Amino acid sequence: xxxxxxxxxxxxxxxxxxxxxxxxxxxxxxxxxxxxxxxxxxxxxxxxxxxxxxxxxxxxxxxxxxxxxxxxxxxxxxxxxxxxxxxxxxxxxxxxxxxxxxxxxxxxxxxxxxxxxxxxxxxxxxxxxxxxxxxxxxxxxxxxxxxxxxxxxxxxxxxxxxxxxxxxxxxxxxxxxxxxxxxxxxxxxxxxxxxxxxxxxxxxxxxxxxxxxxxxxxxxxxxxxxxxxxxxxxxxxxxxxxxxxxxxxxxxxxxxxxxxxxxxxxxxxxxxx
Amino acid sequence: xxxxxxxxxxxxxxxxxxxxxxxxxxxxxxxxxxxxxxxxxxxxxxxxxxxxxxxxxxxxxxxxxxxxxxxxxxxxxxxxxxxxxxxxxxxxxxxxxxxxxxxxxxxxxxxxxxxxxxxxxxxxxxxxxxxxxxxxxxxxxxxxxxxxxxxxxxxxxxxxxxxxxxxxxxxxxxxxxxxxxxxxxxxxxxxxxxxxxxxxxxxxxxxxxxxxxxxxxxxxxxx
Numbered sequence: 190x191x192x193x194x195x196x197x198x199x200x201x202x203x204x205x206x207x208x209x210x211x212x213x214x215x216x217x218x219x220x221x222x223x224x225x226x227x228x229x230x231x232x233x234x235x236x237x238x239x240x241x242x243x244x245x246x247x248x249x250x251x252x253x254x255x256x257x258x259x260x261x262x263x264x265x266x267x268x269x270x271x272x273x274x275x276x277x278x279x280x281x282x283x284x285x286x287x288x289x290x291x292x293x294x295x296x297x298x299x300x301x302x303x304x305x306x307x308x309x310x311x312x313x314x315x316x317x318x319x320x321x322x323x324x325x326x327x328x329x330x331x332x333x334x335x336x337x338x339x340x341x342x343x344x345x346x347x348x349x350x351x352x353x354x355x356x357x358x359x360x361x362x363x364x365x366x367x368x369x370x371x372x373x374x375x376x377x378x379x380x381x382x383x384x385x386x387x388x389x390x391x392x393x394x395x396x397x398x399x400x401x402x403x404x405x406x407x408x409x410x411x412x413x414x415x416x417x418x419x420x421x422x423x424x425x426x427x428x429x430x431x432x433x434x435x436x437x438x439x440x441x442x443x444x445x446x447x448x449x450x451x452x453x454x455x456x457x458x459x460x461x462x
Numbered sequence: 463x464x465x466x467x468x469x470x471x472x473x474x475x476x477x478x479x480x481x482x483x484x485x486x487x488x489x490x491x492x493x494x495x496x497x498x499x500x501x502x503x504x505x506x507x508x509x510x511x512x513x514x515x516x517x518x519x520x521x522x523x524x525x526x527x528x529x530x531x532x533x534x535x536x537x538x539x540x541x542x543x544x545x546x547x548x549x550x551x552x553x554x555x556x557x558x559x560x561x562x563x564x565x566x567x568x569x570x571x572x573x574x575x576x577x578x579x580x581x582x583x584x585x586x587x588x589x590x591x592x593x594x595x596x597x598x599x600x601x602x603x604x605x606x607x608x609x610x611x612x613x614x615x616x617x618x619x620x621x622x623x624x625x626x627x628x629x630x631x632x633x634x635x636x637x638x639x640x641x642x643x644x645x646x647x648x649x650x651x652x653x654x655x656x657x658x659x660x661x662x663x664x665x666x667x668x669x670x671x672x673x674x675x676x677x678x679x680x681x682x683x684x685x
Contacts, residue, residue, distance in 0.1 A: 228501070228659075247685070252477075252608055254657045357501050391685045395501045395659040398685035421685045425652040427645050433619060 230358030230390025230397040231261060231272035233327040234370065235351050236379035239336045239407035240329035243383035244272045245358065245391050246416070247398035254398070260415070262404045266291050266302040268411065269330030270404045271311075274356035275323040275343060283324050287311050304330040304337035308347060316345025325355045331406050358390025358397040365389045380405065384418055391420065473525050473573045474499055477660030478510055479609030480521035481647055482579035483621070484587030484602050488640045488671040491579035492647045493521040493607075494655070494682060496663040506663040506684065515540055516550040517670055518580035520560070523607030524594070525573035532572050535563060553580035557590040557598060564596030571595050575606040580670055587635050587670075602636050609654035609661040616650055640669060648680055655682045 215221060228249040233242045244261035247254055263271045263284035269291070273280025287310045291302045308328055315322055326341040340353045352370050354362040365386040374382065383403055390397040401418040405411065480493040497508040511521045512533045520536070522529040539559060543551050551559070557578050564572055571594045578590040591604035603621050605613040621636045638646065647667060655662045662685070667678040 249659060252659050253612075254659060257656065393503060395498060395503065398659070398683075421683050423652055423656065424682050425648045425680060427649045429642075429645065431620065431649070 228394075228396025229261060229274040229356030230354070230362050230387055230394060231274050231327050231356050232354045232362050232366070232383055232386045232390075233272065233329045233338045233340075233352065234366065234374070234379060234383060235329075235336050235338050236374040236376065238376065239331045239405070240338055241379045241383050242270055242272050242327060242329050242404040242406075243387045244402045245387055245397040246400045246402060247391075247396070248277055249396055257399050258416070260402065262402050262413070264288060265307050265328070266295070266330065268332055268406060269302060269304055269307055269328070270406060270411070270413075271307070271329070272327040272355070274325045274327075279322045279324040280326065283311065283314060283322060284326070287314070301332055302330075303332040303334060304328065304339070305334075308337075308339050308341065311341050312345045312347050315341065315343060320344040327353050327355050329406065331408050336406075354386065354390075356390070356397065358394035361389040361393040362386035376405065380414075380417075388418070388420060473528075475524065475573070475608075476504070476526045477608045478523040479605060479607035479613060479651070479654055479658065479661045480510060480523050480575075480577050481605045481613060481617070481650060482521060482577040482589040482591075482603065483617075483638075483643045483647065484579065484589040484635045485638060485640060485643055486587065486635055487581075487585060488643070488669060489579045489581060489587035489589065490640070490643045490647055490667065490669050491519050491521050491577070492651065492665060492667040493523065494609075494651060494661045494663060495666055496661065497526060498660055503663075509666055511666055511668055513675070514551075514556050514578075515553070515580070517675075518551065518553045518556045518578065519668055519670065519675075520576055520578050521606075522574045522576045524575045528572040529574045532563065532574050532576075536560060539563075552583045553578065553588050553590075554582055554600075556580075557588075557600070560590075560592065561596040561598045564592065564594065568595050575610075577604050577606050581672075585672060605650075607661075609651075609658040612654045612657055613650050616653070617646075620646060640671065644669065644678070651680075651682060 229245060231244045242262055246258045248256035248259040261272055263273055265271050265288045271284050273284060287307055290310055291307060295302055320343045323343045325343055328341060329338045338350055338353060340348045340355055352366045369382055380403055384401050387401045399421055400416045403414040403417040477498045478494050478496055482491045491511055493510040495507050495509060497505040510523055511519055513519050514536050540551055560578060573594060575594060576592040580588060582588040588600060589604055590598050590600050592598045603617050644667060651665045662682045665680040665682050669676045
């Protein structure tokens with residue numbers, strides 16, 4: 190196919206081949222496809238014995254809710270979990286990829302994974318893609334060095350914090366944390382505060398909604414509380430169930446028999462071993 | 463060199479959905495009470511329904527500043543009509559007035575998506591549906607706003623007569639009773655709230671019939 194040149198395999202990183210074509214198409218009036226974002230509220234905080242992560246469960250495609258109960262707290266390692274905001278495909282892919290890399294690393298070293306390892310793998314990947322991988326993450330876990338909580342931004346910068354929020358509902362959640370956070374919270378106080386912060390995002394941010402997921406990580410123990418709170422039940426269910434009558438009208442019936450295209454030859458050899 | 467575009471837009475979308483259903487002797491007009499901008503909520507209790515004449519109401523979603531201006535304009539015109547003709551405007555008359563008002567601003571439109579509902583001069587339910595520049599039609603039911611794409615197909619399935627190719631075209635009004643229509647509206651909004659982020663908080667239902675106007679509220683999801 191090539192004119193004598195050796196086909197060079199792609200070198201990794203983002204391929205910008207189609208960008209000129211996309212620009213030309215948008216200029217001609219074609220609308221670029223929207224992607225599914227998690228328009229989210231995700232939080233994390235460090236308490237007495239470890240780390241607690243929280244997230245809402247709404248995934249949106251523009252103004253429409255495409256998933257009312259999705260999972261935004263992703264598994265990275267037995268002692269590390271990561272909440273993801275931004276483009277759903279990006280957060281899913283990047284956390285899955287680093288989770289696999291961590292497992293291989295565990296086999297290689299024979300040790301429990303450290304949070305800084307996950308942090309470095311994630312930030313290197315995101316920086317490499319110059320922000321095109323739109324994943325904003327809250328990474329938390331407990332390893333031999335102690336409890337850790339980090340935020341990772343789509344361009345690859347990171348922060349290390351005692352409490353953190355990300356996503357479109359981050360301001361609503363942060364207002365709760367800034368008012369009520371203190372060091373040395375107990376497990377129940379921590380879960381209550383995380384739930385309050387996520388609820389603030391759920392009710393005040395239109396990009397977040399539905400239920401609260403919580404994940405608690407301490408030394409040697411983790412609790413993944415899926416749908417820890419369901420503050421949004423459906424408000425009205427009609428007693429009369431709705432029927433969907435078949436309204437397909439037959440306008441015209443025309444039957445065209447297919448001609449015989451296959452000749453069947455009766456042979457005693459057919460199908461014998 | 464690409465054409466330079468305006469950095470500022472005079473319009474904003476405050477979201478929300480409206481529905482109106484016409485019956486044999488009643489009309490149901492409903493809208494949610496959430497007003498939002500971008501991802502933020504401005505109010506959980508903002509009414510989108512206004513009374514234009516004795517038996518004629520309008521529900522409007524879109525840019526609420528334009529909606530408010532439009533409502534004031536129509537109210538003023540109705541007052542003048544009452545002085546000149548010594549009677550209330552009928553629903554079809556108000557329908558035509560609204561259309562003309564919207565088209566008057568054809569080249570700087572009211573960003574307002576309206577449904578007009580009420581009783582016509584014979585006392586039958588009537589619903590008119592509009593686009594932003596005044597194209598209108600009398601129908602048996604309609605929805606407008608951010609949730610309309612979710613609501614309209616369901617109303618079509620439940621209320622629309624089968625294709626007029628087979629049966630003679632039916633009357634615009636639905637055969638449902640008043641309670642059935644209100645039940646349908648509540649179900650429709652509860653469902654739209656699940657999937658549209660701009661619809662929610664509270665539902666305001668107004669029923670117009672021979673006795674007068676009745677208002678009802680129902681809670682919707684607040685997330």
